[in-house]
Amino acid sequence: GAVVSQHPSRVICKSGTSVKIECRSLDFQATTMFWYRQFPKQSLMLMATSNEGSKATYEQGVEKDKFLINHASLTLSTLTVTSAHPEDSSFYICSATPGTSGGAPDTQYFGPGTRLTVL
Amino acid sequence: SQQGEEDPQALSIQEGENATMNCSYKTSINNLQWYRQNSGRGLVHLILIRSNEREKHSGRLRVTLDTSKKSSSLLITASRAADTASYFCARLYGGSQGNLIFGKGTKLSVKP
Numbered sequence: 001g002a003v004v005s006q007h008p009s010r011v012i013c014k015s016g017t018s019v020k021i022e023c024r025s026l027d028f029q030a031t032t033m034f035w036y037r038q039f040p041k042q043s044l045m046l047m048a049t050s051n052e053g054s055k056a057t058y059e060q061g062v063e064k065d066k067f068l069i070n071h072a073s074l075t076l077s078t079l080t081v082t083s084a085h086p087e088d089s090s091f092y093i094c095s096a097t098p099g100t101s102g103g104a105p106d107t108q109y110f111g112p113g114t115r116l117t118v119l
Numbered sequence: 120s121q122q123g124e125e126d127p128q129a130l131s132i133q134e135g136e137n138a139t140m141n142c143s144y145k146t147s148i149n150n151l152q153w154y155r156q157n158s159g160r161g162l163v164h165l166i167l168i169r170s171n172e173r174e175k176h177s178g179r180l181r182v183t184l185d186t187s188k189k190s191s192s193l194l195i196t197a198s199r200a201a202d203t204a205s206y207f208c209a210r211l212y213g214g215s216q217g218n219l220i221f222g223k224g225t226k227l228s229v230k231p
Binding site for chain 1: 164
């Protein structure tokens with residue numbers, strides 16, 4: 001099946017610093033990538049949708065200036081948490097879809113997630 | 120809330136027993152998907168069932184869909200300790216963007 005990787009898997013940083021998380025589709029071209037956040041014992045919440053070569057679409061309540069998303073190529077999207085604070089500590093998961101097949105994308109392939117801890 | 124609802128929220132069974140998890144949603148769907156998440160890990164896609172399908176099988180997994188009741192169920196037969204994980208249903212939202220809306224999940228614990 002399609003493989004999506006994320007790097008790093010874990011990161012600990014000091015409050016006020018910025019952290020970049022990479023999401024790569026390893027064996028397919030991803031026209032669309034999604035970024036989710038998951039707090040402990042909760043479900044995934046979509047943060048933003050990233051299309052290659054265009055600006056990301058953010059969900060309501062997600063600060064676009066704080067969570068910078070760049071989708072520079074069909075296999076790479078990055079999420080940068082700027083000026084991170086302890087409340088940004090969470091599990092960040094990306095997913096990628098190969099694109100449409102006569103309609104809406106069917107399956108999203110998820111990365112293994114990145115555990116961010118802000119001290 | 121756009122989230123679907125899964126029940127039960129937590130389920131504990133013995134190895135060999137069957138586990139049934141349910142998911143309800145509020146709007147019309149093109150398809151419904153089930154995912155599995157081991158603790159602290161990413162999601163693994165299990166099965167997708169389209170709105171014109173009523174039942175789908177994959178190994179020990181059986182998914183049903185009742186669009187009239189806006190509900191779906193995931194059955195795991197002959198459970199194993201390795202099935203211990205959280206299970207989420209998800210549906211598309213936002214048309215062609217492919218945004219997924221996840222339910223709250225069922226935490227399954229299979230005891231050896």
